Amino acid sequence: MKIGLLRACCLAALLVGLTAGCATTRTTSAGTVGVQRGQTMLVSSGEINRSAAKAYQEAMREAHAKNRLNRNPQQFERVRQVAQRLIPMTAAFRGDATAWPWEVNVITSSELNAWCMPGGKMAVYTGLLEQLQLTDDELAGVMGHEIAHALREHGREKASRAAGVGAAASIGGALIGAYFGIDSGLGQSVIGTLGDLAYMRPNSREMEQEADRIGVELAARAGYDPFAAIALWEKMGRTVRGQPPQWLSTHPSHESRIADLRVYAERVYPLYAGARRAP
Template identity: 45%
Template sequence: MKTRLLLTALLAATLAACQTNPVSGRKQLVLVSEEQAQASSAQAYAQTVNEAQQKGKLSTDAALNARVKRITDRLIVQAENMYPPSRSWKWSVTVIDEPTLNAWCMPGGKMAIYTGIVRKLNLSDDEIAQIMGHEISHAILGHGRERMSRAIATQGGLELGSILAGRDLTVLAPVADIALTLPNSREAESEADRYGIELAARAGYNPHAAISLWEKMSQANGNGPPQFLSTHPSPSNRMQALNALVPKMMPLYEKARN
């Protein structure tokens, strides 16, 4: 009987937790508030940066750090225009000196990019902008909150019940860590591609770089998909969809460049 009541309560809570994203207009299952997501992400981010620092893994390449910051600063301006609540975020970007082909942006604008993806793929500024525009889009589209919700739900009814009862998620920083390892849905990845290429175009970065980026990512496949590609749509499908967006993005790019 208790199990049935709990399941009924969880189902009702799940239905009540469906929200419409203000940027994409898509319905999302969100079990945590933006404030809670940002608080737990800030803790997880600080832990990640501290661990990288202790291991000597924070990039000391001043030119690369300045380059990444210059690109992300331009993208942030456009993200704040697209999603005004992000103007209050404490944006931050860290370059981590590891060979992995990866980058990410957590709720609240906490970002990282790994030297491996820049150096191994010999990325141009336009291509870095496509990567970081994609990751920033995940944040402003609320995909991190969706992943946190999935992480919480998989831990069972006890954790979910505590959240619904008002438990402070700032003590659940591990949830943000788990969320980093969980894949986004293919729908979320496609959304991030769509809005990421627009952010980059509005910031003055060439939309054609989205195609060259994924060509490089596809060629780097090797014995298995890079971490950045592990759960994403296939490179051929992704490039086809992005290629269809390029003509629509070119006027935005040209306007930004002029």
């Protein structure tokens, strides 16, 4: 490799690293599961929450217009009751979360999906309930996982990292383009891809692991069996096929996820036992 190329690549990599490493904060307490990674935040929580609230309203309006919103009162009430038990448990990780404007709805769709937007806006899809025949404990595992993403502000973190990688990619691409006399967009594309693999994909898997761990603790504190999360992912493993290799996936493999869940479900089991004993 030419010395100039090596220097240019190193400089570009340094720019990505410096951008991703600034403005570190912690959004949650560690909890019993011990999640305490520092996070990169380059975007304000207010900006993300406003965007999320608007997106949620639009999604619910669309579902209502298509007669897909809360069509089954029994399903909606079941999901609402699980949410009502989980939400107070968020105080174990951040004191402000119980005061969020929480909202939960059920969308009629064959998708195996559920999500919780920043600020506590949730949706559960009927495909998840019906195709997997979830127990309440398993449903709590799903919802606890999604709530954990909101508590950790993973959406804000990903937006921040995308902004940081994009800025570094632009600078790095221009430097490489100028050095070799090529289109700077080509250099930007290369560095952007490297930045995505180096910072976005691995951390997305890390975020999933954090949500798994916090999710089982939320479920346990609410009196739901944390080991049900393992049964849930075993069901998912039997249902979902064609999974990409773990190192290029934004989610852990089923095997590694279940192994990790087993460790942390055991750790929080005393919380579950205590919640079950409580009057």
